[in-house]
Amino acid sequence: MIEVKELCKNYGSKKAVDNISFTAENGEILGFLGPNGAGKSTTMNILTGYLSATSGQVLLNGIDILEDPVAAKKNIGYLPEIPPLYQDMTVDEYLNFVYELKKCRLPKRSHLGEICELSRIDDVRKRVIRNLSKGYRQRVGLAQSLVGNPKTLILDEPTVGLDPKQIIEIRTLIKKLGKNHTVILSSHILSEVQAVCDKIIVIDKGKLIANDTAQNLSHSLGSDNKLVVQVEGPSKEVKELLEGISAADRVYEIRSAGKNVTEYEISAKNGSDIRREIFRRMAARNYPILLMRNSELTLEEIFLKLTTGDFYGKSEGDR
Amino acid sequence: MTAILKREIRAYFTTPLGFVFLAVFCSLSGLFLWLDCLAVESSAMGGVFQMMFFVNIIIIPVLTMRTIADDKRQKTDQLTLTSPVSLFGIVAGKFLGAFFVFMCASTVMIIYAVFLSAATASVDGKFEWGMFWGHYAGLVLIGALFISIGIFISSLTESQMIAAIGSIVVNIVICLFDIISSYISNATLSDIINSLSVYYKYSEFTQGIFSLKNIVFFLSIIVLFNFFTIRVIERRRYV
Incomplete structure (x- = not known):
């Protein structure tokens, strides 16, 4: 010890x-x-x-x-x-x-x-x-x-x-x-x-x-649940569909991941699971979901957040 | 301490350093033996010891230059200083390691003496063993003193070259004390410097005088420099 x-x-x-x-x-x-x-x-x-x-x-x-x-x-x-x-x-x-x-x-x-x-x-x-x-x-x-x-x-x-x-x-x-x-x-x-x-x-x-x-x-650091999804379909429409989910808080278009494919980050309101809802909405329009994963912070991100002072200021109040 | 001592002795003989030291010591003492004794058919070894005194001023720093400087440069001190060994053990191990090599070299003087005594006996002469042991004791003590100075200087730097040159300079200065004192007009100061004169104390041994005072003088300077070395290593932790 x-x-x-x-x-x-x-x-x-x-x-x-x-x-x-x-x-x-x-x-x-x-x-x-x-x-x-x-x-x-x-x-x-x-x-x-x-x-x-x-x-x-x-x-x-x-x-x-x-x-x-x-x-x-x-x-x-x-x-x-x-x-x-x-x-x-x-x-x-x-x-x-x-x-x-x-x-x-x-x-x-x-x-x-x-x-x-x-x-x-x-x-x-x-x-x-x-x-x-x-x-x-x-x-x-x-x-x-x-x-x-x-x-x-x-x-x-x-x-x-x-x-x-x-x-x-x-x-x-x-x-x-x-x-x-x-x-x-x-x-x-x-x-x-x-x-x-x-x-x-x-x-x-x-x-x-x-x-x-x-x-x-x-x-x-990443208390709000974030999802990353890649959907094949017109980005504007898909974004609107995603934003339409009641439990979804914010939707970001991260990047274009290929021809007609866009990657989004969606944060869900306190801990609710919106994966099924996303699937149903995309399936209804026949927009294939190519990827869906939890976007938990990697240590790299934690590290950057911590050392750039982001977290430091926040944590002093928290602790 | 034994681990450090063994490693030191091994290091002297797995690198050329130990052998070079032995070779230089033996060849130079052999040369002086020929010049001073064999060529002139004398059995008095005083001249040989005298010359070896000056040789030691230069070759002992070469022997001791790597002891601590190299540990620091190669970062192996991070091993020894984080091991369950006291600083005393580390310095004592290094000192005894170098002293061992020096003693190996100086044994050649005893071989010369045995040879000379046999040669003198064959012509019904008498070899002055008392005189020889006086010289020999002086040589051993001055060797140990130069080693403790060399290790101390080596602890002050990371460069072996600086350690060697620094030790040679210090050795020369302390051997010049009685000459320096003769240039000083102030009687008290001159006396103080004279009483610290290593060469004067050494020369008493060469007359076959074993005075306890002189032995204590040498031993205390040897201990003092080893103590300085310990302090230097200890102090580095705080910088």
């Missing part, structure tokens, strides 16, 4: 982290989302004791990272932005070194073997790290963070430099690890956070601007 209380970090007069508080429970995967330079890496560096905060407190399983750093650090596995690899060592030598450095007590051979299998670096164990590709280095870095089976994993952009297949593998691995570890991962890839994390924290310019589950986030 990680508790962060009112964390601040100043670089000179620049506030890199500005009063951030959150908790991550055991068995929870927490996603840090923010644009480059938002303060994600700085926060992670503070959590792991690499940097110290200007003010605020970090508790790892109840141990203050400043008061008892050695005990607190025993429970952390950290993969920094740039994997901390010694270029002149082989993967095996490196993992052995980390094993000793972390004063690990688990049976060495089987433990390291297991880690290499998990992070899929079995086939490069005898190779010198300098000669590995970026993807492999990233995975050796991930393997390093797993040594000693720490309760808390802090991963700074763990999938950077991996190919799509590896990304899926690593995400599956992180999800698996999340069942019995506390995992914090940062990313600016929104779909990644959405796919992996239970809880999402959005940071911008050092400030925490949202802290919620992925579903709640999209709910609170």
